[in-house]
Each structure stands twice: as C-alpha cells, then as structure tokens.
Amino acid sequence: MDPNGYSEAQLQIQRTVRDFARKEIAPGAEERDRTAQFGYALYRRMGDLGIPGMLYPTELGGSDADTLSFCLAIEEVSRVDASLGFTLWIGVQGAGTLLRSAADGREGWIDQYVRPIIRGEMVGAGAITEPDAGSDTAAIRTRAVAHGDEWVIDGAKIYISNAGMENCGFVTPLCRTEDGFALFLVPAGTPGYHISPPLRKMGLRSADTRELSFDGCRVPAAHLLGGRGSGRASVVGSGFALTRVYTASNGVGIAAECLDVALAHARSRIAFKRPIAQFQYVQGMLVDTAVELEAGRMLRDRAARVHTERLPFTKEASMAKLYCTETAKRAADHAVQVFGAMGVMDETPVSRYYRDARALTIAEGTSEIQKHIIAREMGCLA
Numbered sequence: 008m009d010p011n012g013y014s015e016a017q018l019q020i021q022r023t024v025r026d027f028a029r030k031e032i033a034p035g036a037e038e039r040d041r042t043a044q045f046g047y048a049l050y051r052r053m054g055d056l057g058i059p060g061m062l063y064p065t066e067l068g069g070s071d072a073d074t075l076s077f078c079l080a081i082e083e084v085s086r087v088d089a090s091l092g093f094t095l096w097i098g099v100q101g102a103g104t105l106l107r108s109a110a111d112g113r114e115g116w117i118d119q120y121v122r123p124i125i126r127g128e129m130v131g132a133g134a135i136t137e138p139d140a141g142s143d144t145a146a147i148r149t150r151a152v153a154h155g156d157e158w159v160i161d162g163a164k165i166y167i168s169n170a171g172m173e174n175c176g177f178v179t180p181l182c183r184t185e186d187g188f189a190l191f192l193v194p195a196g197t198p199g200y201h202i203s204p205p206l207r208k209m210g211l212r213s214a215d216t217r218e219l220s221f222d223g224c225r226v227p228a229a230h231l232l233g234g235r236g237s238g239r240a241s242v243v244g245s246g247f248a249l250t251r252v253y254t255a256s257n258g259v260g261i262a263a264e265c266l267d268v269a270l271a272h273a274r275s276r277i278a279f280k281r282p283i284a285q286f287q288y289v290q291g292m293l294v295d296t297a298v299e300l301e302a303g304r305m306l307r308d309r310a311a312r313v314h315t316e317r318l319p320f321t322k323e324a325s326m327a328k329l330y331c332t333e334t335a336k337r338a339a340d341h342a343v344q345v346f347g348a349m350g351v352m353d354e355t356p357v358s359r360y361y362r363d364a365r366a367l368t369i370a371e372g373t374s375e376i377q378k379h380i381i382a383r384e385m386g387c388l389a
C-alpha cells in the first residue's frame with residue numbers, strides 16, 4: 008500500500024506531472040522569475056497534458072479527477088515553479104464558477120471560456136481584494152447597479168492574479184449590489200474595465216498581479232453569477248475553502264523541494280572535515296522540515312478527501328492552508344540556512360523558494376484569518 012494512501016490513479020498523475028515538471032518546467036523557472044515573465048507556451052503544453060482540465064467533466068475535455076489528484080499536480084508543479092503552480096489553480100477556478108452558474112447564456116460560456124481553460128489556452132481571474140478591503144471582505148466598495156438589462160460596475164480591485172495575462176479571458180469581480188454581494192462575469196476587453204501594469208513583487212514573480220478598475224463598466228444582466236445577493240457567502244465561504252487547499256498544495260510543493268535540496272546539499276557540503284549533515288544543529292533543521300512536511304501533507308490530503316466526499320471541510324481547509332503555508336515559509340528559511348551564503352544567491356533555487364513562500368501565508372486569507380476561521384469552527388465564537 009502507498010504510505011500516503013494514494014490510489015494507483017493518483018500515483019500515476021503524480022508521476023506524470025513530476026516527470027513533466029522536471030523536464031519541461033524546471034529548466035526555465037529561474038529565468039522566468041528573474042524576468043517576471045510567464046511561460047505561455049509552457050502553459051499550453053500543460054494543457055496538452057490535461058493538467059488545467061483535471062477537475063472538469065470528460066465530455067468537456069477534462070478528466071473528472073478528484074480534488075486530491077489536482078492537489079498532487081499543483082504540488083509537483085510548485086516544487087519547481089511556485090509561480091506557475093499558483094497561476095494554475097487560479098486560472099482554472101473560474102471555469103467551475105461559470106459551470107455552476109445557472110445564468111442564461113451559460114451554454115455559450117462553455118465554448119467561449121470553459122473549454123479553452125480546460126485546453127490550457129485561457130485563464131480566468133477572480134477579484135475580491137480592494138485597496139480598503141483585504142481580510143475584511145464585507146468592506147468592499149465596488150458597486151454593481153442594475154440599469155435595464157445591464158449591470159453597471161464601478162470600483163477598484165488590487166493584487167489580482169492572472170487578470171493582465173495575455174490569455175486571460177475574463178475576471179469575476181465581487182461587487183456590492185442593492186441585495187448584498189454578487190459575482191459578475193466581466194470579459195477581457197469590456198469597455199470601462201481597465202488593467203494596470205503588473206505590480207512588482209518579492210516572490211511569485213512570474214505570476215501576474217495587477218490593480219484593476221471598473222469605470223461605468225457595463226455587462227449584460229445574465230453576467231450576474233450565482234443569483235442576486237449570493238456572492239459573498241459562496242465565494243468567501245465554500246469557494247475560498249477549496250482554494251485554500253490548493254494554496255496548501257503550493258506550500259507542500261515548496262516545502263518538499265526545500266527539504267530535498269537542503270538534504271542533498273547537507274550530505275555533500277564538507278565543513279570541519281565532515282558533511283554538514285552530521286552536525287546536530289543542521290539535522291535539527293532538516294528533521295523539523297521533514298516532520299512538518301509529513302504533517303502538512305496529511306492535513307492537505309485530508310481536506311482534499313473530505314471535499315471530494317462533499318462533507319463540510321471549512322475547518323480542514325483552513326488548517327491545511329495555515330499549516331502548509333507556514334511550513335513552506337519555515338522550510339525555505341531552513342533551506343537557505345543549510346546552504347549558507349549560497350542560499351542567499353539568486354543562482355540557488357532556495358532563494359527563490361524563500362521569496363515565493365512568503366506570499367503564501369497572505370494570499371487566499373492570511374494565517375491570522377485562518378486561525379480566526381478555525382476558532383470559529385471550533386465553536387469559540389458561539
């Protein structure tokens with residue numbers, strides 16, 4: 008039996024993506040990070056391999072895989088290029104939002120957006136955060152007002168992933184309406200929808216992050232997703248729970264790679280006539296990472312399995328997100344320490360993992376917000 012309890016199908020996905028990641032993704036990762044450029048051709052090849060479409064129905068070109076299988080794919084991609092692993096799940100998430108929508112016109116969106124996303128030709132973007140509303144999503148000010156058979160959207164979003172990519176087909180901003188909050192479909196190129204130049208970041212540099220503005224931006228009435236007033240609960244509640252399991256998988260990938268490269272280095276680097284792996288303080292860093300990685304993987308796997316079983320998984324998802332992203336941060340910090348000065352140099356991958364890991368405890372809900380959710384789920388606020 009596989010020690011992680013992975014099925015033969017899951018192990019096959021893990022092997023296939025690992026092989027592709029080592030051969031095709033790893034070689035250009037350092038350059039993409041240095042130049043903050045996204046690898047569009049590479050993403051298309053991931054599409055040919057079926058990675059973006061894993062979660063989607065076979066009749067649409069997907070492979071109907073379970074949540075954990077997709078998490079294993081994110082993990083393997085993130086081991087060699089966390090920016091790509093992050094872009095991947097954000098890029099495909101919108102296809103699910105469109106498929107779940109009961110709006111008129113949904114059928115047309117399948118050919119226009121969902122199939123291209125599954126093929127790896129397109130990505131989507133989700134926009135919630137605003138300059139004055141980050142963790143406190145109830146404070147968002149972007150407004151959608153109904154005018155005849157259209158909605159008119161006005162407001163600004165910030166730190167939005169993927170929206171400025173040349174293959175981004177649409178963004179789904181969360182807006183305030185007279186009934187509460189709702190998500191809307193805004194196709195790329197809609198008049199009044201403006202995308203700023205890319206924001207420069209310390210980590211996840213080849214992932215796209217932008218500021219957006221909506222200035223009298225008009226979309227058809229049918230572009231309201233999920234029903235009037237349904238937005239914030241569905242996005243911030245169950246929607247975020249799933250994306251937190253994906254972010255946890257970014258973290259597991261970074262931590263796993265940090266452990267492997269730090270261990271290999273510790274066994275080969277000689278100091279005081281011995282491999283540094285023989286020094287207990289160095290062993291302590293490696294052992295801490297190994298134990299935390301195993302524990303994090305179990306939390307991530309459990310959250311993914313509970314989701315597949317369609318059971319409540321808010322607490323499990325937040326525990327996995329909190330633990331795996333904090334583990335990635337510590338693992339990268341230890342890896343830099345084990346590499347010594349080499350670990351600080353841009354040529355050494357661990358310096359990139361250290362910068363990349365830092366964003367993960369903030370994006371998709373900070374660690375403090377995860378603790379708040381876990382406490383709430385434990386009944387502390389009752």
Ligand SMILES: Cc1cc2nc3c(=O)[nH]c(=O)nc-3n(C[C@H](O)[C@H](O)[C@H](O)COP(=O)(O)OP(=O)(O)OC[C@H]3O[C@@H](n4cnc5c(N)ncnc54)[C@H](O)[C@@H]3O)c2cc1C
Pocket residue numbers: 097133134135136140141142143165166167168169211216366369370371372373374375376379
């Ligand atoms: C790389 C990256 C990509 C992103 N992509 C997207 C995207 O695609 N779409 C999108 O909508 N957003 C995106 N975000 C934004 C992200 O969701 C927000 O940064 C996050 O929700 C935190 O909001 P904030 O940055 O405004 O921090 P704030 O909410 O201002 O928080 C600042 C600090 O206060 C703490 N804090 C706030 N409230 C509480 C509380 N109640 N209890 C305890 N501590 C608290 C926080 O934990 C944090 O330490 C991205 C962010 C990053 C870094």
